[in-house]
Every structure is written in C-alpha cells, then in structure tokens.
Amino acid sequence: MATPAPVVTVEIAGRRWRVGTQGRDISIPLEFDAPQPTFFGASPAAATAVSAGSFVGDVRRGGSCNCSTHTLTPHCNGTHTECVGHVTAERLSVRDLAGEHLSAALLVSVGPVPVITRAILAAAVASHDLSHYRALVVRTLPNTRDKLERNYDRAPAPYFAADAMGWIVDSGIAALVVDLPSLDRGDDPELTTHRIFWGLPPGATSATQATRRTATVTELAFIDDSIADGQYLLNLQVAPFVADAAPSRPILLPLMPS
Numbered sequence: 001m002a003t004p005a006p007v008v009t010v011e012i013a014g015r016r017w018r019v020g021t022q023g024r025d026i027s028i029p030l031e032f033d034a035p036q037p038t039f040f041g042a043s044p045a046a047a048t049a050v051s052a053g054s055f056v057g058d059v060r061r062g063g064s065c066n067c068s069t070h071t072l073t074p075h076c077n078g079t080h081t082e083c084v085g086h087v088t089a090e091r092l093s094v095r096d097l098a099g100e101h102l103s104a105a106l107l108v109s110v111g112p113v114p115v116i117t118r119a120i121l122a123a124a125v126a127s128h129d130l131s132h133y134r135a136l137v138v139r140t141l142p143n144t145r146d147k148l149e150r151n152y153d154r155a156p157a158p159y160f161a162a163d164a165m166g167w168i169v170d171s172g173i174a175a176l177v178v179d180l181p182s183l184d185r186g187d188d189p190e191l192t193t194h195r196i197f198w199g200l201p202p203g204a205t206s207a208t209q210a211t212r213r214t215a216t217v218t219e220l221a222f223i224d225d226s227i228a229d230g231q232y233l234l235n236l237q238v239a240p241f242v243a244d245a246a247p248s249r250p251i252l253l254p255l256m257p258s
Helices: 118-125 162-170 192-197
Strands: 009-012 015-019 046-049 068-071 080-082 102-110 135-140 175-178 216-219 230-238 245-257
Touching: 102 118, 102 175, 118 162, 135 230, 162 192, 175 230, 216 230
Parallel strands: 102 135, 135 175, 175 216
Antiparallel strands: 009 015, 015 245, 046 068, 080 216, 080 245, 102 230, 230 245
16 A cells, blocks of 8 residues: 655644645756846856866767856856845855745735835735745746846846835745846845845945845746745755855745645
8 A cells, every 4th residue: 555645734824734745946947058047247157068188078079978067157147046145245155044945935926017116015915914924936027938038138127125125024034036137226236125135234245234144035036827826835945055146946835725
C-alpha cells in the first residue's frame, strides 16, 4: 500500500490552511545569449565555453563535456533577491540575511498606473489584513509576456511611492516580491523606497542605521495570469552568492482551507 503524502498545514489570520504541493515558479528563466530582461544599461547575461590548451568546454565543438563561464549582473539580468547591502557601505551578503525561506504571502495585482501609491495598493489588498502576512507579491498590469525580455531603459516601469512603501513596512512585510526592475524610479539616485523598506534614513549608507536588516526585496519576477490573486506560501530560494544580490527562484504554493 502506498504511503499517503504528508499534509502540511499553516495558520494565517486565525485560519488553518493546507499547503498544496504543486508550486508555481514566478522567476524568469535566465537564458544566456538569448532574449532576456535588462535594466540600467547592463550588458546581457552571456555564456562562454571554457578553453584550456586543446580542451574546449562545448560538446558541439568536439569537447568532451560542456563547461562554460557565465557572466551576469544579478540586479539587471533577471529575477533576483537583494538585501540591505545594496545601499550600504558595508558589503553585506543576501546569503546571510535572507533567512525566511517560507512565508505566508499575499499576491495582489495593481495598475495600470505609473506610480503605485498607498491608496492604489490598499485597494488591491482589499479586505485582507496585510499585517497577517510576512510576504507581499505585487503583479503590475498589463501583465504581458514581453516582461520576460523587456528592456526597461526603453520602457520605464511603474515604481512605488513613499507612502505605499511606508505602509508595507508598517504592516510588517519582510519579503517583498515585484515584477518590476526596481522599487524606485530608474533615475532616483537616492533609492528612496529601498531605504524606506530597509528602515534607513534618507541618504543613509550605514547598515547600523537599518531597522529592518533581514528584510529582502525580489525584483524582476513574472507572475503568470493563471495565478490568481490571494493567499500563498512563498518559498524563496536564493543562490548562495556572497553578494548584496543573487539570482533567485520564488515559488508560490497554494493554500486551501483546512
């Protein structure tokens, strides 16, 4: 007799939920040397076969195996998760600070708007109490598939207003996932809403001033239209780079009434 699959339950907002095992990956697959999203003038992510003496790391070229050097800019080439080290003089690592791998999450859709204000975000959250969640996933509309390879220098994306980010912080959201290249305007030299999210004063560059050191931001996700707004369990998988940002794979697991 087959062993029944284990049942995982979580409690959110005073209700118990069963966690579905079929998660939805909301990262953008990074295909090297192929169309991919880009931002801030960064070069596309690329792959080059390793060459050493008579060896070439490409079976198609007669090599015994495939072995490539991959070049990328995590902040600009695809789905990535970043920590407060993105804006501080201290070289902090997302590997060390991204400690919440499973979080109760709310997925909402907003837009189409050029700026995501608190009022717009509150309308999307609707009857949910944001303080009952540790993660917030924001999908912007229209949600066309060209986001998978969009050049955001040519097509500026929406960004968060300071009042919206203040509300997110006040609600206790520790993991923010967005399908945007940045929380801020591309030409904002102060990264205003990033600093608000990490609890830093305007212009501050010392991590000792951050009141939310372990909070994370995941940018350039893609949430397919087939994934409905609502409650999920976020499984945030981050590459173990010792850097302020690293490629990541956020997965949404469905929650069902228990």
